[in-house]
Amino acid sequence: MTGPDVSPDAASARPRPVERFKPTSGQALGWFGLAFAALALVYVVWTVHTTTGVRIALGAVFFGTLIWVTQVRPRATAYPRHVVLKNAVRDHHVPLAAVDEVTIGQTLSLWVGDERYSCIGIGNSIRGDMKERRRRAVDEADVGRSRFSELRAKAERANLDERAMSYQTFVVTRLEELVETAKRELRELGHQPGTPRHTTAWPEVALLAVSGLAFVVSLFL
Template sequence: MTQPSPDPAVERFHATNGRFSGYVGLGCAVLVLALAINSWHAEYAPAAAVAAVLGALLVWAALLRPAVWISGDDLVLRSMFHTDHVPLAAITQVAVGQVLAVVANGRRYTSPVIGYSVRQTVKARRARGDQPVPTASDTYQVFVQERIEHLAAERRELGGGAADRAARRTFAWPEIAAGAGLVVVLVVAVLV
């Protein structure tokens, strides 16, 4: 007989922006690193190599690390240097503009993973009077907003006191330490 999985169900929402730019940025950082290694005996090469690695870390943290998913009773918003676990039952408002924003227990949490581009925002403002309100079948952003609202309402109906539970924030200490360490090494490489 099989045992039920102890892991809660996970529903991931894919990013609507930034991934292509992130991969291009990583490619550029690798190119600069390769050029610095190739000319290692030049005066600027060690500083350029450290700057390339720092750039790759920042590109990864800003454009590729952020994610949004639902895990059990929490909406998880992973940002550059921290992750917020927001109880679904505590969510009272969800909005998608250029970023996803949720309000829970009076606090606002945002994620750049789900959002409209500037072009989409301007186009929607121009056509606002003529067009019907977009639905989940029209845009992925509306689907994500409605899905989070639905799951939050469902969790509130189930009760259990989860609405009173505070959101939990964890920091990405490896990324923070690596960034701080690389900045120190870059300063030393430039000054020496």
């Protein structure tokens, strides 16, 4: 039986995701980098049996792991009661019912009180930020204009809004829906939302540390 302060998801060993949010940038570059590192590793292991080959192999492992944690691994996954924000090596597990606000800038952010929990894999591009600034500029310039100017400004703003519809907007909207659903269900059950927790991607941390140290040592051989 689940206590009032325990997330309902904790009672299940493998809760099923209700939404997987794909990363918005770095995927193509990340997979290309991983493929290049893998090819380099296979090549030197197969053909270059020298100290230089060892250095290249260790460097390929280190930089391949670095590409994985910075470009491919970061993403967000929503479950019935919580959302997991994966970052390079530190992940946030945030109860949906505890979220006060969902925002997106350079990164996706979930606010619980004054605390912010971010995912570096999802965010607006520089171009998206420029569109947002243009939209705000149109709104500000709308004040004090003639009726004709106001209509023209509204048409321009509508055009900007239409072009600004993006995957990032969907992520925020979907998360807000899940937050509202989770809050309503917990109110009906009389449970507390729980508190966010953190986990560390220890396999990635260990691989980075070991391969990086081994690569540096190999330079002195």
